[in-house]
Amino acid sequence: MSQMQPVGNLATLEQATQLGLRPEEFEKIKEILGRTPTFTEMSIYSVMWSEHCSYKNSIVWLKTLPKEGEKMLAKAGEENAGLIDIGDGLACCFKIESHNHPSAIEPYQGAATGVGGINRDIFSMGARPIAQMNSLRFGNIENERTKWLVKGVVKGIGNYGNAFGIPTVGGEVYFDDCYQINPLVNAMSVGIAKVGKTVSAIAEGVGNPVYIYGSATGKDGIHGAAFASKDITEDSAKDLPSVQVGDPFWEKLILEATMELLETTDAVVGMQDMGAAGITCSTSEMSAKSGTGMKVWLDKVPMRQAGMKDWEVLLSESQERMLVVVHKGKEAEVEKIFKKWDLTYAVIGEVTDTGRVQYFMDGELRADIPGESLVLGGGAPVYHREYKEPRYFEEINKFDLNQIADIDLAAAPAVAKALMAHPNIASKRWVYNQYDSMVGTVNQTTNAPSDAAVVKVKGSNRSIAMTVDCNSRFVYADPFKGAMIAVAEAARNLVCSGAEPAGVTNCLNFGNPYNPEVYYQFVYAIKGMGEACKKFDTPVTGGNVSFYNQSSDDNAVFPTPTIGMVGLLPKGSKHMTLNFKQAGDVIVMLGQTQNDLGCSHYLAHYLKVAQSPAPWFDLDQEYNMQQAVLKLIGAGLIQSAHDVSEGGLLTCLLESAFVDNFGFDIQQTAGSRLDAFLFGEAQGRVVVSINPAKLADVESLLNRLNLSFEKLGTVSANGIKVNGVDFGSTANYSQIYNNSLASQLN
Amino acid sequence: MKFKAEIDVMPHAALLDPQGKAVSNSMPNIGLPSIHDVRIGKHISMELTADDDAAAHEMVETACKKLLANLIMESYSFTVKAV
């Protein structure tokens, strides 16, 4: 079949390179089209074949992650976000995504638009978001730029999420020098939909109209293409925004209009939000998924600026826009809803059966491309990258615990106070008080704190728990084990809250994939993650890859595969909290004290030993220990549960004591080093408190399960005692813990 | 010498101004539907001491660049008068 030649200048190899395409990719495009692409067509390929849209350097390994599970309603990659069955005819839809690089340029807008994007991913599937979380990593807190970034990012997340009206119920914040240049901003959203009422990103039905709705389109996010196009002048360069501005108010209107569209009409065929690569990505992905084609008239797109070029409209990443394919004949119903919510909208195209995406402007064909050739799983390139073991492993392997002198009991309180003040351990209230955590009246952790956030699902008798976790120092020291630990810790947080882990979304933040040592970190982190997800029966439902996170010209950030995990608290199950309840309760640690200081905060930040191995971890022990915690909660045998993580056992106990100002009196485990006992971060441990009347039942249950545990001591009315030595009042520590972050940031 | 500076900081023309857009859209509610393209910035006034006009200008320029405007998002303009 002969194709019409689109109108426009032909692209050159030089332009292709400028746009980040490799010479062989340019050749491949010519082969697909059977001719040289126009500049517009090549711009389309450059964004669709970018890492962000095509996952070309990661998909080979991502495919090895476990995707099967009995609760899964959609497999990873099939939809914009993961979907799991939670019972009562309801589905939980969740995803995490990075917005690292925009946040490094303009932290407020970068973080805000990240929150906007992830929520659109959720509601474009027909799920109403009910809770948000985030995972943030910054450089040294004493650095002025870090403070500026923290304040901007937190304000951006807050102002967007608060106005959008979905509670931010938890998250993590870390500070480490490796994130000095390149902070990480990962945002997660969790929504609820009715099973069978979700929407796919499809474009079926020849002749069906294609609507754009939401905001008008401006010249946002087209920098690279603009410079490559060469018809840029100094003046027009000044007009090009280097950031995108988010409008949470508009997003809220789009959410309500979208839900109304889905709940009150049966007009919708498919929909997708517009994120990276804007109209290009949504039109080509939707039609490729259905094996159809699409005609799009770019001059019909509502524009914020006059005189936009075809490729500018195609590539624009203006925020708060949606694409929806509607059954022909239902236009009036749909438009009535857009008008009710005062949204900008237009019919910009229609579904065809050509298998091609065809973009028109001013009555001329400007681009004509087989849709399939643009997308992941279709014609987009797939690369196997080279990897090799990082040289820094040698340094790590040299670490010898025997070279580190154990600590005196008398010196321990000062260490504990230093850890309480460390921004990675101190209370994050300065951050989370800026987020509306209670809007929606679903957050059950405000007044009943637990290791994971627990959120009520309205219209059912159940709750869901959620957490985001990754100790990236562990992953740096041992990518395989570190990624397993990230999954294990997420599961542990859910279990300590009384929830059964159900599914994972991941945000894979790494350095440059063309660096074989960085790619080694990526490959082994994926292997570890896959192994752990299989063990915990938590399939990976989707997520996002962010490469090129650099700490300097040569070095990457710590490999940071952030795990977002969702768990279920079925009808009648107990939401377990982390705080001590009563003086006299017995404190028991499930798992075992290890003589291990690997990658602990004490070692890395107090003793300043930068290179040490990942801590002790055993996947089977971890799983069995977690199962035991669930059984103890289910049998009503424990008063509190809190996992041992950052800062080690003493931090864990203090956090359980702080909430209601209790104290504790504990004895060191026989044969252990005091530093490892108090501050080591060996995995597989959870501290529970038990009413003495139930201790015998707990012991017999744990013995029956063949699980190691240690009786540490008792909860007291106030004050900390270790080995009979008075460490001072609880308030001495809680004041430091509660105020440290504010005093370092203000 | 004493000077008074009047500074306007405005969102870049090419950027979305969500505040201006919401205000534009509300004009019909107060019976003024023909008002459109509202953009909202900041007005800042300040007093300063400098050796001469040029030094005063430079000082205000520096204040705008370093603190008052976020050049990624905003542009500024100002007048300086001796008082």
Add this chain to the structure above:
Amino acid sequence: MKVGVIVFPGSNCDEDAVAAFRDQFGCETVKLWHKDNDLQACDLIFLPGGFSYGDYLRSGAIARFSPIMQNVIDFAAKGGLVWGVCNGFQILCESQLLPGALLHNDHQKFNCKNVFIKANTTESLITSNLTVNTALQIPIAHGEGRYYCDEANLLKLKSNNQILFTYCDANGNETDGSNPNGSLQNIAGICNEKRNVFGMMPHPERAVDTELYNTDGRGLFQSLLASFELV
């Protein structure tokens, strides 16, 4: 009692208010769309929290000109009951149904947490069943909640006993440390002179559900329902 919860574009506590009135207290509850000029014969009009019109310009400034607000103003003038929480309070102040204004918090940050407030009087429909000077734990979530009015209005508020709630500590003492936003004299909520329009920054509707483990807000709803039945 039939309750109408107004939905402005950007309201986001409207569902929470409906859940409180309908599910927790069994009131007939309807949502009222801001473009409609119809209060649907409701006995109480509730202006919920959120970010009406994105809170752009000033919180409540644009919502005040939504079509339904003229009906609310007329309804209030005839003695109808109107209650605004958070953004609703801001809209009532912008509409001049309540005196004063809500300024940016003194610390310039959005702030969401549990705080303590106490009723200063039982002489209002929403405080009639409460115990004066006893601390209630109620959440706040706002960036512009610093209550301010001029000297003359403050005198009027005091002499007419219009200050309904003040921020306090757990023991009911009005301290500087317990004032979360720099509000004038710790003022958290007020009513108008005719005592039929109420506004407050804290969110009682977020503290009514036993499943969220805090029910200190129930007293306000119970006061309202009990006193309404007496009328």
